[in-house]
Each structure stands twice: as C-alpha cells, then as structure tokens.
Amino acid sequence: MLLEIDNLTKVYRRGVRANDGISVQVDAGQVLGLLGHNGAGKSTLLNQVVGSVKPTAGTIRIDGHDPVADPDLTRRLCSLQPQAQLPFQGITPRQAIEIMARIRGASRRRARQRTGELLAALDLEPWVDQVGQRLSGGVQRLTAFCMAAAEPGRLVMFDEPTNDVDPVRRRLLWAQVRALGEAGCAVVLVTHNVVEAERVVQRLVLLDQGRVVAQGTPSELRGDSVDRLRLELVAVDEATARRLAGELTGAEPAVVAGRRVAVPIEPSAVATILTWAQQEREAGRVDEFAVTPVSLEDVYIRLVGAENSGTEEVDHAALAA
C-alpha cells in the first residue's frame, strides 16, 4: 500500500476531535474518494498526511515513511491541492504551474511539457498568460489543480478540486484524475460531488464527525440498493401526498416529506407504477414524477445522515432511507 493510515486521531486544543481512529489504505494506481459533511475531518486528514498538522495518535505511512519523522522525504512523495483558493496576484497560470512542477522536482523541459498538456487538457488555453487577479474562481481552482497534478509525486491529494468549476471542465478534470491513477499515482479525492466522483474513484471512504462510517467500492456501498429504482412524485398537496403514499406498494414503505413522496421499487414493477403515476397525473393529483436508480448520493446521505445539512438534504435523506 502506498498510503497507510492506521487508527489516526487528531484532537485540537479545546478538545475538538477532528479525526477519531481513522484507518484508510490507498494503493498505487488507485483513486480513493473521501466523502463527508463540512467539518467531517477530511481536510484535517489530508493536512496530517502532508505533514502540516501533527497527529495526536495513530500512524501514517507514505510508501513506508512517516511524515512526522521524515517530513522532507514525504513532502517529496506527495502533493496536495488545498481546499483554500490560492491567491494568484501577479502570476499567470502557466508561470504558477511551471514553477510548482519544477519545485516538485521536474526538469525545465518536463515542467513546460506537463504544463502545456494540462492546460490543453482542461481547456484553459485562453487564460494561460493572464495574471491571477483577472481570472475567474473556476480558472484559479483549475490552476491550483494543475499545480498539484503537473509533477504529482507518488501520492496526490485534491481537496474539493471542482468547486467553482463549470460542468464541462469538471468532466475534463475528472479525466485527468483518472489519468493520474492510470499513470500509477495513488490519488485521494475529497469532494461533495458524489455522483460525478463515482465515475472516477475505485474506492470510497465516508467520514462523519471524524470517524469512518463506511468504506468500500461504490457498488459495495450501494449494497442491496444496487438494482433498486426509486419513484419520486410531487403531489398537489400534502393530504394527497399522504393518501397516495398509502396506495403505493413498493419494495419498502413509501416516505412522505411535504408534498413529495418517494418509494423504492423493484425493476419488474416499473411499467405498472409508471402507468399508475401517469393516471394520477392526468387526474390532477400529481404534479410531476420520476423513476431513477438509487444513486450513491442517496446511499451517502442515508449513511452519514443529514444533520447539519440544509432542509433539502433532510428531505432527501428521509426519501432515500
């Protein structure tokens, strides 16, 4: 294993337990997704791996080396795109990426080549020579991504790399994350973009309040939900929603949240359910309905819970349960 984290605990002053007995492994060539609410301890975990935060207990090994005992070597082995938006005043994306690649050990030629490749791959060429203060948040975030990815070392970690990034370039970015894995890097990816990340990661770790609540491949985490579909409908009013929920017979009881009703259904029942829903819509009792596969996001919300989240997520959690 390239990255081995064993029973890692970080307690900040005033007793905040940011990480509580976390054990995670990432192999070379593997992309690991790290999911969790804000404050779940994801960034603290990454900061301990790069050596900028000292663990309270437990061990970290990067290719067998301890970041606390041997910080110089481990800093060479891993690179990090931090969650904070880096300031680029006075500096262009091309300059920033090239200098960081060279600081991380690339030759002048390789730094130039990798910078060109990444800027082209992420479709950033219109901005390559514009100084940072004129760049949009998304372009700055992508530049920071390239700064970590240009000469990544053996372990590269991205902390929410798609924040502020448009949907088209998010896809380009995911392709680069995949390419890093294929090139043999161990990749750790912190993201809230569960659905998109699912296409990139081989394994997922779900953190909640500093603890690992689940880990495995996306299909392992889905478990028995993997073949499930879900009917979601919006009734005209709450009373109708409750009455319709009573009529529905799915794989499990329907859940009502306001005017919304959701029920897991077996694939074999889809045709019957769709006909029924269409009749209800024509009768004016249902505003809209949809049948979708149970997404990894639903599983995530069910496992992590929806505390500290917005009401929309609370509804979503109730519906996904």
Added chain:
Amino acid sequence: MRHWLRSYGLLLRWNLLRMRTVLPVFISIQVLMSVGIVLGFSFLIPRHDQVTALYLSTGAPTVSLIVVGMVLAPQLVSQMKARGLFDYQRALPVPRLAMLAADATVWIPIALPGLAAALVAAALRFDLSFAISPLVVPAVLLVMLVGVAVGYGIAYLASPEVTSVVTNLIILIALMFSPVNYPADRWAWPSPTGS
C-alpha cells in the same frame, strides 16, 4: 547543496512574481517613511549637534530595515496564512532555510531604496558626508535576515489580528525606544535634567 540552491532560486522567482504588483507600493512607502524619520526627528530635536545628526542619519536607515523585516514581512505572512498560501508553501518539498532565505531576499530590494533615501535626506538636511565601508553589505544582509526571522517568528506564532497589533507596537518601540536614533546613555532614569 544543489537542491538547496535550486529550491532557493525557484522560490525567489515565485515570490517576486507574486509580489510584483505590490513591490512599487511597498518601495514608495518605505522611501517616504525613511525620509520622514530623518526630517521628522530633526523637527522634534530643534538644536541638533553633530552627535544627534550622526545618530539620526544612521538610525533612520536601521529603523527602515527593522520596519521591513519585523513589520511588513510578518504582515504579509499573516495575509498568506489567512489565505492558505502559507500552509501550501510549507507542504512544498524544499529546505526550510531555503524558504526563509528566499523570503528574506525579496525584502532586500524593498528595503534598499528607503535606506539610500534616508542617507541622502540626512546628508542634505545635516550637511554630512559619509565614508561608506564595505562592511555595510554584510551588515545590511544580517540586519535584514534577523529582522525577517523575528518577523516570521511573530507571524508564525500569532494569529493575524495579534500580529497586526504586535507589529504596530514594534514600529513605536523601534522609533522611540531603540537606541539607534540617539545614544544609549540617554536611557538613564530618571532622565538627567539640564542636559
């Protein structure tokens, strides 16, 4: 050593590029402040003899170096801390001293014009002529390095808010209480009267 020098060179380039927009502002303020010390103190002390003139002429450039290293540098580090750049740079695979040296080097071109301006202002104001020793080069470098090291120590340990207050205090102490603008024997307490 090769890795050290390479890291130093690249970090210096990174620093200069990042700071090129603020460099002219910093240099201008530095020049104004250094000249201001020479002229301002000469107003405070209306009857200046040769000793006073010499102390002010050498004190002003020294204070300007202290201000750059212990006030401007930590304030910028505070900003870097607040914006996450400080942690980012700390995670880079470069020798720690190369990082400090690259930072200290950036402050030298910011401090030098102010230092020269203070000497010129003193020469004009007090009608002095200077004999400049080659030792001034290592002396300036050492003062700069110590200043930046202390400044970094403050910014590293304290929160940005505390750093801002402490650096303001340093300006006051450097200007009024450090015996570089006047002879140290004036520190006698209670102060001798009739002198």
